[in-house]
Amino acid sequence: MNLNQTAMSSLHEECSQPKRPRRPKKLKKPEKMTDATTSFWDKLPSVVLTEIYSFLDHKDRRSASYVCKHWREQYFHPRFWTSVEFVIESDNLERVRFLSYMFGTMAVQAKIVIHSLNKDCLKEFVILFDHLARNNNLKSLILEPSYCYFVGWDRDDWKEVMNLLNPCLPKLSKFSIGCVEDLSFFLEGILTNLNPSLITDLGLATVKDDPTNYVRNNFDPRLLSPFPKLEVLSIDYDQLSDELLAILDSATELRKLIVHLHAISEEHPGTTDEAWIKFRKKHPACQLSITIIHAFRDIDVLDQHVLRRHMPLTHLKVFFCEKVNIRVIENLSNYAETLRSIVWVDSLTDEQSSWALVKPFYDDSPDPFVLAAWLCKRLEEIVLFGYKYWEENLIAIGRLRGGKLKRLDIAEPDIVKRPGQDLASALLDIPNSIDKPWKPVQVSELHPVICNPVEGDSDEYLLPLVLADLH
Template sequence: MELRSQSRKTTQSMGNDNCGCLVGWPKAKKSKTDQVVSSGNWAQLPSVILYDVFSFLSQKDRINASSVCRNWRHVIFHPNFWNEFTFTIQAGQHEKTKYLSRTLSSLVKNAVIKFDSLTPVCMTEFTALLQNLSTNTKLKSLMLEPSHCRLVEPVEYCFDTLNYFSNLSEIIKIFCNFPLEKFSIGGCEELCQFVPQYLERLSNTRPEQVSILGLASVKDDPSNYLICEVDAVLFSAFRNLKILSIDYDALCDDVLDTLNGAENLKRLIVHVHGVWFGHPGTSNEAWAKFKQVHPTCEFRLTLIHAYEEVFHMENGILQIQMPLTHLKVFFCEHINVDVLNLLSSWYPQTLRSIMWVDSRSPDLEGTWDLVNRFRDAEINEPDPLVMAAWLCTKLEEVVLLGYKYYEEDLVAIARLRGNTLKNLEVASEDIISNEGCKIPTNLIEEMSKIFDRPWAPLKSSELHPVICNPTDGDSDEYLQPKVLADLHL
């Protein structure tokens, strides 16, 4: 006890100063950071320290932290924090859009622009953003994501549509002079006409850096549109291309042969709207060579508003040697059962996804086309989707919207694929149950047990209105996200 009290007394006699240093010892000199922290003035932290702290945060948290004070807000504009940014242009956010356009257009390296393409004021802001971005020579990618396949002219170009789209294309051509790695027109039909010019300019910069080219379009009127001829030679410079989307109008054996020079091609996406008279099509020989050169390349075929071609797509568009992995048919107003039957016999080793989506027929007769085919006593065929689930060993997605389907066939698909089927979408109103219109609870329970995850058919409230009724809403609003998702690795 004496020793402990003596020790405490000695310590007290030496005393402490405010910095915690013992009296008699030399005082350590405070750094600027120590002074800031000890005084509680966090706003004066050096920018180097703030940058280190911000580098550990997500983009969302950085933005929140930047609202603390002016000094913190200044740090967030360091170029390293804006490697990627998505600009969103929609009605009611004009001031925010202008601010982001003004402050970030010179910093961002990989830009995605989501915009309302049918609102004139949004198109004005979209054009202004492009002009600001066009001075950013550090830009590595430009990916457009319009709300619809169509673009309207801004108010200032009212009644001068041709001049506006000509000027818009000239702005976009500026970006093609940059050493871009990714470039997409976002399915815009108006920009599709300038694809050859875009390719020519990109091939004159650093084409070996280009990994993604989104050049396919979505036609507003598939029976009346201009054909854009693309010379196959224009693709030859892009040796490291990984993803390419084009319209079927530009696809031929010469293009496939040219793409054999792209050593790292992972995905080829083709949009079909119509087939013009004289189109050469593709041959099985060209596809066989393509598969040999690119054994792991995905081929995704998408039919969009192809009202005529959907009836005979198996006679010319589809080839047995295609490495077809994804078949998407959107709003073609017909389900081709013969094509569905071919899938399991032509593509058993490659097919991964089947999506057939239509608006429900106004008279409801068309919605029964799939099941009526197999009610006929003279046709003794198994359901084509069940056959695909059985024979296509890599099938992981089935989406059937706008058509009636039997409950027992859903269960058969689930049992055949198990939890390897990652996505199965059908509408509850379209399921034909032995117990009437109401979907029995045991179906949902059984399917969930098979998939080893919760599953339920889609309610009407979960469907886009255009699927329930062709006059409710715009089909672009449903298909644009599906189409643009193909460009994501």
């Protein structure tokens, strides 16, 4: 067989036999990609993720922290927790224990909100202070208890806390005892340990557990003389005197003075108009807030022994004194250039005392609240609970203050209308006058202790309000 025949035979065999399927060609596996060629979100460097977080607010950072463990860890970077609110509640102990451990030694601003009638909460309070005692960054320490006392604590318990607190005091620029009465026994030590060149805000006022029988713990007012940067100060009326007003001359930046009054001691010298005139010259922009708390016995002499014509009075708040002193309200027009707020709160009742502001038809003398609304140029808030009040006077207040009135609160059951009048229609005048929605406060919106004095503790209502005065 020649060569050509051989080739043809091979070709015939190749074409006649079935063709085997060709295996697919193996592809070369790609090399594993590295961080240099791609980005894994859960592998972002901490410094990069921290920088990203810096552009987010706290709420968005919290949402981003759910992505993965790494992102969650960066959520708790100290950079984002310079200001920490430690809420010590019975259902929050595990969380506050974690926050105490993480940030108690590094927070710059610490606010402690505590249920002061729960013993487990008090234990966590001491543990937190143990961390704060080792904090070299702390600049602000504010207490906000639920009540003016800590249940079951005596002087020795507070001494333990003070031993932990004392190392913190020289570094602080803001400090408040949270109106805790027992801490007033340590005020001289506190003032001695604070650094006068740093302090701007100082809350030393209290709320008394028994305002009819308490120990007056007056400190030497000269301890306040070296505080040149003081801007906000709260004290008890027991401490207020002409001497203190003169000492505050050195606080050239003082802008708010808050005074709590529970009772008026027979030995208290009071203050004079001459001292207030000098005070106003030194502090022309300073606001004076006077808060009267449970002063059952002395509310009748408030106008004689406490109020002075030349006080720079901006806020008058009266809580649970069980009566209204008409003379005090009538004298508020003396503060025409300064007064901004009138708050008079008692529990709702139908007793005769609740009708003190309702004048009979034949009495055509001006209503003291209406007079204040007319004369006080800066008046922007009136709160009246526990006293009956004519609807026509509410309408007059709305018309006189107009859009300058930010708040006008009165309980609906306390509004008195003329016979035959439709109250709802008459009150429509008020939102038109003040140019914002308005309606009387419904009973369902009131705190239980305002609806019924035995339904709760007045501290629950008033403490958040008086503590907010420091801000």
